[in-house]
Amino acid sequence: MPLSLSPKIKATNREPFFKAYYMNIAGIGIIFTRGRGIDSLGIALRQGWVAPSQTKSLNDQNVFYPAYRVKKETINDITILKKIRRADRFSKIAVLAAWDAVVDSGIQINDKESTIGIILATAFGPHVTTFRFLDDIIDYGDGSVSPTTFSHSVHNAAASYISSLLNIRGPTVTITQFSSPIHQALILAKAWLEEGRCKYVLTGCVDECGNVMEYICNQKLRIANNGKIRPFNFSALSSSVPGEGSVFFLTTLENCQNKYCKIIPAFQANRDTIKKSDIYIIEADGMAGDETSYQNTAPVDVSIGGYAPIFGSMKIISAFHCAAGALMIKKQIKYACPVQENPYCLNVITKTESSKIEQICCIRKNCANETNIIRLMR
């Protein structure tokens, strides 16, 4: 007969999943709809909202799906990608972001082979390639499919390319998660660093948005037909615009010169763990559907940011917000929110300007209404 846990055990285990230790972000690489690299992010944050692209529906030429897609020219880097010519778009997006994060760090890692680990998080993986493989099965039969397409449909192909191209031979893990992928990746990165498994962890995420995913989003989510995500509406029926891209952080416990900021991830946070910060980044992007609970996490006396309208809606959007927050701390600039509708009269950032920023708290509510946060500190 199985034994139940004693009440004593339950009572002693209610501390928040939060440790006061931090990692440093030594470098950032980002690929998103507005370009590649941390400079592109800075420019996009200054420019503000831009309308998404529109894709025709497969069954109705009069129906268009808005989406923030990564442009073809953004990933047209022949120098870096020539060794992985056969890689699919998903892998290329991830590889370029990871590559840029290492370059951005400016760290000369002579023995990078075994001192760097890789943690890649994704919600949906290379589904465009998966569907291409299904095309093979449907069109040519079980015995006449492409082995190359199959091997790229495996979730960890992107991480494999990153390790090959950067000659990284430390631990490499690809994870998939819907509710808090980048938080889980960062928590594991911190554990690896604290255990001494690696000196650096290239921690990042990637997701893409193909035609089938656009159709699914259109069926499962309320799409903002005018292309505007409204992060501060806190609506029970929030609207989204699908996005795609990749962000990588080179994280370390070392005190590196070029660092952006300190970073502490936490999931299932409560009010105690959401420490008072100079800026709260509200990560509402329409993916959770009901966003009313964000109201409780946005105090009126703190500057509020929300940049989902720049990136698009994604399960991995926290990584993009984290990159934006890290840039804000490094540059000591607060960026005006791209969509400033503010029905709850919050202290929404309306103007891009210099500001003393010591701490930023990125707050994400998932579909289960759990609160996941990433704290960034100067």
Place this chain on the structure above:
Amino acid sequence: MKIFITGIGGISAAGRNITEHLKSFRLMKRNAGTVSLFDTSLPYPVFEVKSPPINKQINKQKNEMRTLSLAMSALKEALQDAGLQKDFSGIKAGVCLGTSVASQLNDIDFYRTYRNTGAADMAPVDRFLKGNLAEAVAKSMKASGPSVTVVNACSSGADAIGVALSWLRNSVCEIAIAGGADELNRVPLCGFGALGILSESLCRPFDKNRSGLNLGEGAGILILETEKFLRLRGKKSALRLAGYGAAADAYHLTAPRPDGSGLEAALRESLADANITPQDVCFVNAHGTATHDNDKVEGIALEKVFGPKIKFLSTKGYTGHTLGAAGGLEAAFTASALRECWIPASAGFIQQDENIPVRPIREQTQINGSFAVSTSLAFGGNNASIVIAKD
């Protein structure tokens, strides 16, 4: 910090639980056959789980993926073994499981309909969205700790156990469900067939005349606990998860690094992590898929680290290659073998390959030692090694 293994569960074509697996191993039963779960023109034998209620590709009543059903079966056994109930509410409990099939939206009927008409029923999408393996298991257990599904292809299960070890050591949680699960599915069957690595006969790991792998399915789950938590429960366990090592080949998308240095690095790291030497290891449960490249590279690495006399075996001759479940199942077998003090014959091995410097055991063998290793290699050049200890 000591991390204890307190529960073990496993399901595959070789058995519905660990006891049945051990019986199959003793009798050298190999329950392979033709594919019955779906239509295919491919001739390769497979190792299917045929135990009710897991006899359908989809549990339509629950709109649940087969992989999840397999995981829940192994979990039930592991919880019973640990003396735990299926309710972790209020506990810092983590769930880390590896898979490959359950991570992909690869429903052929859904996609065919969408492709033909531009629209499709959302039931397969809903099944996929609620079927993220770790999240689904965490939800069913009311576990409120971290939950991560590892998708490192064939090393997913072993890497998931390694992730859980890191969580426990770093107090991210104090009890964890770790392992892997995967179902037999038409998509990987076609993919592995296209890669030319499926055998048309029963697989022969490490044999000179090996001709490829047989796909299988199943789930292997460990319950891992910190010493403090185990003491609070008033329980004891002789088995520990002592170490984990992982290393990337940084070489090729599908082929292992020929010199075996990736696996060698993972092995050495896991031994260092466990604070033991190669001489302390009494046997290795090898990945041993029966493909030409895997077995050659693995044999080279095993000989380099442990020397030519290492006792090792592959259990894939009994279960087939269960992909994301393999690392979990083989960790469960390794722990069980340490507990039982014997290892089974490496099914399918007859003749040594002169290119492989070591050979697996050919008959059931008594073991007398405190440490054993389980290795996993994967697409993408992932190598993982875990060390299990018996105190």
